[in-house]
Amino acid sequence: MTEKIRNFVITAHIDHGKSTLADRFLELTETVAKRDFRSQFLDQMDLERERGITIKMQPVRMDYRGKRDGNYLLNLIDTPGHVDFSYEVSRSLAAVEGAILLVDVTQGIQAQTLANLHLAKKQGLKIIGAVNKVDLAFDKDFLFELKQKIAELIGATPEEVLEVSAKTGKGVGGLLEAAVEKIPPPQGNVSGKLRALVFDSSYDPYKGVIAYVRVVDGKIKKNELLKFFATSASTEALEVGVFRPKLSPTGALETGEIGYVATGIKDPSLVRVGDTVFSKIDETTKPLPGYQEPQPVVFVNFYPEDSNKFEVLEVGLKKLKLNDASLYFIKERQEILGQGFRLGFLGTLHLEIVKERLRREYELDPVVTIPTVRYQAVLKTSLSGQADEVVDIFSPNDLPTPDKLLELREPWVSGEIIVPNNYISGVLNLIQFNRGLAGNVSNISEKNVLLNFSMPLSEIILDFYDKLKSVSQGYASLSYQVSDWRKGELVKLDILVAGEKIEAFSRIVPKEKSYSLGKLTIEKLKEILPREVFAVPIQAA
Structure with missing residues (x-):
């Protein structure tokens, strides 16, 4: 059975056409009915489609009839291209055997192309190179040079780097056929003890935590008693299925397959990304190599614009956390701004996405402090x-x-x-x-x-x-x-208004920039603060 399975990702720099190529794959394999189809189909969030970027990885299963030897099960994971979401990329790479490295012919190799390539090589994946947007006007010599460079990076010949247009569909069939022929089938013990890797999760109010899994050994069946290695949480598999791309129950997942398990668990902290799922009746099973926990690098404080909305903000953050394992927050209080939260993000785009989701989904527009680091x-x-x-x-x-x-x-x-x-x-x-x-x-x-x-x-x-x-x-x-x-030669920069230190404005800054940053802050406050009858001194110290 595993001989007919191919698991792979599309990886590329942002805006190089990953989601559009995924659309063509869905059309070619007739995974989505024409009446239901829309562009960027795998991008489920409105924000993803509006910004034209992928924020959260999305798996999909496709049935494909190969040109040579019958039917195949293709599991594709569409991954983000922005540097803030490299953690999503690294998790998806651990669930597959191959990667399509996509490069825009009008932009060439970009920084995130190389970063994602490094991750794929580190995982030992078979990499297929492809140049996208060949329907646009471009320099033929540059195309040849680009194919040569990609070939050098992935250890192939320039002829093996395929030319495609995800927009028009040109070359897409050949690329999918190359994925079937070159990407190896998954390895695993079909008759062995169950071991499955949790590579992502989401939350459903009725089904609880839905674990996205890659079955490495054995088989997962509906109603089977399961256990998670890291947290020792036990549960019954309420539903088992695959992504088409919506959740589609199948009753079981075999070795090498990618799918989901509805756990019924209501506490998301009990189902960790990178954990191993195994059968509860066989607790001698050894865990699979997992992932490092995502480490937030950008920190800000969120305060509700109205103190009466603190609980609404708390509920909103908790619900966002259910589908975003990398979001970190704890309660924080300041004398002037009151009660709020300190949040940690993977980058500034991650921060912007969470802020925008709070505004749209919970009608919250929190006061946000200047981003800082640990x-x-x-x-x-x-x-x-x-x-x-x-x-x-x-x-x-x-x-x-x-x-x-x-x-x-x-x-x-x-x-x-x-x-x-x-x-x-x-x-x-x-x-x-x-x-x-x-x-x-x-x-x-x-x-x-x-x-x-x-x-x-x-x-x-x-x-x-x-x-x-x-x-x-x-x-x-x-x-x-x-x-x-x-x-670091760092100092604390305090802002005083009428001789009183305002903690909310305090920052840690480079000593060499403290004077210019202090002066800039004072000038901005002078413009913002309402005029008084008498002079109010504003100082930086």
């Missing part, structure tokens, strides 16, 4: 030979007093920027201005270079990407990941 404070020790104590700092008000502080550390990122040659000077200046360090520069095509860099995360999360697009006329692309912690 710092580390190294405390002085009174005993010689005693190890330094390190504490996490999420807010400027958590900082220890100077007499107790040995040093402050901040997270740094390592990343890659792909940019046309004629904009490299502006990009290097931008990196330097944002306290970054430029690394190796290498040519990846006749027109574009790949620049390695490192930089404090706090500089990235505010407006670095916007500035990068500005200095490169929109042509640069960026990918990065948190790499290490480094000592």
